[in-house]
Amino acid sequence: MANSALVIQAEVGELSHMLNDITAELRESLNEEDISGMAQMFKALSDPNRMKIAYLLQQKEELCVCDVASILNSSVATASHHLRLLRQMDITKSRKEGKNVFYSLKDHHIQTLITMTLEHQKEKNCHE
Numbered sequence: 474m475a476n477s478a479l480v481i482q483a484e485v486g487e488l489s490h491m492l493n494d495i496t497a498e499l500r501e502s503l504n505e506e507d508i509s510g511m512a513q514m515f516k517a518l519s520d521p522n523r524m525k526i527a528y529l530l531q532q533k534e535e536l537c538v539c540d541v542a543s544i545l546n547s548s549v550a551t552a553s554h555h556l557r558l559l560r561q562m563d564i565t566k567s568r569k570e571g572k573n574v575f576y577s578l579k580d581h582h583i584q585t586l587i588t589m590t591l592e593h594q595k596e597k598n599c600h601e
Contacts, residue, residue: 517562522547523555527564527578531587535577 518524526541536544542552556576559565564583565576578584 514562514564517558517564520555522551523559526552526555526559526576527583527587528591530565530576530578531584535575537573537575539573541576 518527522545525545529541529544530536538549538553538556541547541556542549545552553574556565556567556574560567560576563579566579567574567576569575578587
């Protein structure tokens, strides 16, 4: 009986050392600046109107502020506010043509994020 207790203690101790190595490695992999930036991006997209805008920009590639306002049934000022915030968060980019400002998604990473999020939501809805 004493031998089996020693074996169990040795196995638990070995497992504890392995877990300490894994947790230390994972802790070191956390980059606070990256994690904070990721959280800010999700925070910007957590507003339903901003998510709608991101989705629309993925569908059409580029829209002017007045088009976004029209689609969302909002004022131009409200649409502009949301688009400006998305630009500040590096989710969209803009270009000016005369008096119109056109917005598009910043890069393919954002497009992939929107696509994957939508696919996940559709799968979730199918399973409910």
